[in-house]
Amino acid sequence: MANDWWKGAVVYQIYPRSFLDTNGDGIGDLAGIEKKLDHIAGLGADAVWLSPIYPTPNRDFGYDISDYVGIAPEMGTLDSFDRLLAATHERGMKLILDQVLSHTSDQHPWFLESQLSKDNEKSDWYVWAEAKEDGTVPNNWMSAFGGPAWSWHPLRRQYYFHKFLKQQPKLNFHKPEVVSACMDVLRFWLDRGVDGFRLDVANSYLHDAQLTDNPPTPREERTFLDWAHAPRLQQHIHDANMPENEWAMREVRKVMDEYEGRFAFGEFSERPEMLGRYTGPEHLHSAYTFDFIEDFMFQPQLFRDYYEKLLADLPDLTPCVTFSNHDVVRPVTRWGGGQNGERGDDALAKLALTLLVSLKGTVLMYQGEELGLPEVDLEQKDIHDPVGDLYFPWAKGRDGCRTPIPWEAKKAQAGFSSGAPWLPIPDYHRERAVDVQAADEASVLTHARAVVALRHAHPALGHGEISFLDTEGSVLAFTREEGGEKILCVFNLGKEGEARFALPDTLTAAGDIFSLAGAGFSDGAVALPPRGAWLARVG
CATH class of the missing domain: 3.20.20.80 (Glycosidases)
Structure with missing residues (x-):
C-alpha cells in the first residue's frame, strides 16, 4: 500500500x-x-x-x-x-x-534556437507550419485564450502553434x-x-500532424460558457484530446x-x-x-x-x-x-x-x-x-x-x-x-x-466504493463501503428550507458519526436543514 x-x-x-x-x-x-x-x-x-x-x-x-x-x-x-x-x-x-x-515560454532556450532557422538542431522541436497562399493561418485552431492558435514568426517566415498565449509555443511531441x-x-x-x-x-x-481543422461544437450542445468564449465553439479533437x-x-x-x-x-x-x-x-x-x-x-x-x-x-x-x-x-x-x-x-x-x-x-x-x-x-x-x-x-x-x-x-x-x-x-x-x-x-x-480527520478515521470515506441513492429536490445521498464499514452520507445542497431523506428499507442506521447544521435522524428519516449534512454508519 x-x-x-x-x-x-x-x-x-x-x-x-x-x-x-x-x-x-x-x-x-x-x-x-x-x-x-x-x-x-x-x-x-x-x-x-x-x-x-x-x-x-x-x-x-x-x-x-x-x-x-x-x-x-x-x-x-x-x-x-x-x-x-x-x-x-x-x-x-x-x-x-x-x-x-x-508548451514552454518563448524565452526557453529550446525555442530561442528553434526560431532561428528551418534546419537547426531544434528546428522541429516546436510545431511550425507554412502560411496559406494568402498568408492566413494554417487552419482554424483557436487559442484557449482567444484568437487563432497560430502566430507568425518573421525570421522563419512560418507560423508556430500555441494552444494558449503566443508566448507559450507548443512542443512537438511527434x-x-x-x-x-x-x-x-x-x-x-x-x-x-x-x-x-x-x-x-x-x-x-x-x-494532429496533418493539421486538420477542428469541427464546430453542435449548437444544441453549447452551454453558456461555450457561447461566452469563442474557442469553445469548436470541438478540440485535432489540436488536442x-x-x-x-x-x-x-x-x-x-x-x-x-x-x-x-x-x-x-x-x-x-x-x-x-x-x-x-x-x-x-x-x-x-x-x-x-x-x-x-x-x-x-x-x-x-x-x-x-x-x-x-x-x-x-x-x-x-x-x-x-x-x-x-x-x-x-x-x-x-x-x-x-x-x-x-x-x-x-x-x-x-x-x-x-x-x-x-x-x-x-x-x-x-x-x-x-x-x-x-x-x-x-x-x-x-x-x-x-x-x-x-x-x-x-x-x-x-x-x-x-x-x-x-x-x-x-x-x-x-x-x-x-x-x-x-x-x-x-x-x-x-x-x-x-x-x-x-x-x-x-x-x-x-x-x-x-x-x-473524519475522512482519515474511516477507511470507507478514504477508500470505499461509492453507491448513490435515489433522492428528491436538493438532497444528495450515497454510501461509501470498505472492509466491512458502510457509511451513509446525506446532504441538503439547498440554501432554503428543510429537506427530509427517508432511509431505504435496505439500510439500518447504526449510529451517526457527523452532523452539520443540526441535521439528525428520527422516525426513519434524516432531517436536513439548509446546507446540512449527516453521516452515519449503516447496516
Missing part, C-alpha cells in the same frame, strides 16, 4: 506567489511555504502540490516556463527547494510539483528527442526526491515506474470522456476533469452523473476530485450564486468541504478553501491575468482566486508580506484570516480540520 499512498489522500494545492512572502517583495516564496507547513499538516493533508516554481517571464505566471530545472529567483534557489522538500517529508507529507510539458528531453525533466526532479507531478493540460501533448495522446501518458508512466511510490495525475480540461484513454495501469495514475469546478448550479445530479456516467466504465480508477483551484471562481462565490460577495458563505463552505472529503477519490483542496474565502472582485488596475485583460470588465479572469492568503488579521498586508502584495488583500479576507479562525471553534478552518 505504500506505493498507493495517493489513493484517497488529501492533497493541498499551493499557489506559491500568494502563500507567504518572506523577503518583502510582495511575492510568495519557498521559504514562506516552509514556514507555514505546520498549517497544512494541521489540516491533516497527506501531500502538498505546488503550482509552478520555475524561472518564467510570468506571461502566464509560471505556466510559461523558461527553465525546467531551475527555481524562479523570486521563489528562491534549488537549495531552498531542497530544504522545503526535506521539511515536508519530516512532517509526513509528500511533495508534488506542477509540470508543464505541453519528435522523439522532445519526448526524451521532457522525460529527463521528470527524472531530474524525481532524483531530487519529489513524490509526484500534476501534469498541466495533459490532454494536449499530441496534435487525440486518442494518440495516450502514448504520451504511457511514456510518463514508464518514467514514474522507474521510482518507487511516485504519483502522476493529469489535468483534463476538455473532453472528459477521454479520461479512460489517459489513465490506468500503463498510463497516468489519476486525473481530474472540470465537471465540478466549472459548475455554477450545485445540484445533486452533477455528482451522481460524474460517477455513474463519466466513470461508469472505469471501476478501478481512483479519480482526483476538486471543487477549486487557481483557474476558477472560488466555490462559495460560484455556488453561492455570485451574490455573497464580501459576506462569504460559511455555511456553504462547510457543506462543500464535508461533501468533498466524503466523495470517492483523491481530494485536491486549494489554498484558502479551508478558510471559506470568497472570490475577490478586483479593479482593472489590479488585473494581471491575460484572461482578465482580454475580457474585463465582463469577466475578470483568474486573479480573483489567486489573491494572497490572509494569515494575521491585524498585521500589515494581513501577515502575507512586509511589502505591497502583487495582488490586493481585501478587508473581507482579513476577517477570515488564519489566526482569527484558528481561535474560533465554529470557524470554517476548524470545520475543515474536523472533516479531514
Whole structure:
C-alpha cells in the first residue's frame, strides 16, 4: 500500500506567489511555504502540490516556463527547494510539483534556437507550419485564450502553434528527442526526491500532424460558457484530446515506474470522456476533469452523473476530485450564486468541504478553501491575468482566486508580506484570516480540520466504493463501503428550507458519526436543514 499512498489522500494545492512572502517583495516564496507547513499538516493533508516554481517571464505566471530545472529567483534557489522538500517529508507529507510539458515560454532556450532557422538542431522541436497562399493561418485552431492558435514568426517566415498565449509555443511531441528531453525533466526532479507531478493540460501533448481543422461544437450542445468564449465553439479533437495522446501518458508512466511510490495525475480540461484513454495501469495514475469546478448550479445530479456516467466504465480508477483551484471562481462565490460577495458563505463552505472529503477519490483542496474565502472582485488596475485583460470588465479572469492568503488579521498586508502584495488583500479576507479562525471553534478552518480527520478515521470515506441513492429536490445521498464499514452520507445542497431523506428499507442506521447544521435522524428519516449534512454508519 505504500506505493498507493495517493489513493484517497488529501492533497493541498499551493499557489506559491500568494502563500507567504518572506523577503518583502510582495511575492510568495519557498521559504514562506516552509514556514507555514505546520498549517497544512494541521489540516491533516497527506501531500502538498505546488503550482509552478520555475524561472518564467510570468506571461502566464509560471505556466510559461523558461527553465525546467531551475527555481524562479523570486521563489528562491534549488537549495531552498531542497530544504522545503526535506521539511515536508519530516512532517509526513509528500511533495508534488506542477509540470508543464505541453508548451514552454518563448524565452526557453529550446525555442530561442528553434526560431532561428528551418534546419537547426531544434528546428522541429516546436510545431511550425507554412502560411496559406494568402498568408492566413494554417487552419482554424483557436487559442484557449482567444484568437487563432497560430502566430507568425518573421525570421522563419512560418507560423508556430500555441494552444494558449503566443508566448507559450507548443512542443512537438511527434519528435522523439522532445519526448526524451521532457522525460529527463521528470527524472531530474524525481532524483531530487519529489513524490509526484500534476501534469498541466495533459490532454494536449499530441496534435494532429496533418493539421486538420477542428469541427464546430453542435449548437444544441453549447452551454453558456461555450457561447461566452469563442474557442469553445469548436470541438478540440485535432489540436488536442487525440486518442494518440495516450502514448504520451504511457511514456510518463514508464518514467514514474522507474521510482518507487511516485504519483502522476493529469489535468483534463476538455473532453472528459477521454479520461479512460489517459489513465490506468500503463498510463497516468489519476486525473481530474472540470465537471465540478466549472459548475455554477450545485445540484445533486452533477455528482451522481460524474460517477455513474463519466466513470461508469472505469471501476478501478481512483479519480482526483476538486471543487477549486487557481483557474476558477472560488466555490462559495460560484455556488453561492455570485451574490455573497464580501459576506462569504460559511455555511456553504462547510457543506462543500464535508461533501468533498466524503466523495470517492483523491481530494485536491486549494489554498484558502479551508478558510471559506470568497472570490475577490478586483479593479482593472489590479488585473494581471491575460484572461482578465482580454475580457474585463465582463469577466475578470483568474486573479480573483489567486489573491494572497490572509494569515494575521491585524498585521500589515494581513501577515502575507512586509511589502505591497502583487495582488490586493481585501478587508473581507482579513476577517477570515488564519489566526482569527484558528481561535474560533465554529470557524470554517476548524470545520475543515474536523472533516479531514473524519475522512482519515474511516477507511470507507478514504477508500470505499461509492453507491448513490435515489433522492428528491436538493438532497444528495450515497454510501461509501470498505472492509466491512458502510457509511451513509446525506446532504441538503439547498440554501432554503428543510429537506427530509427517508432511509431505504435496505439500510439500518447504526449510529451517526457527523452532523452539520443540526441535521439528525428520527422516525426513519434524516432531517436536513439548509446546507446540512449527516453521516452515519449503516447496516
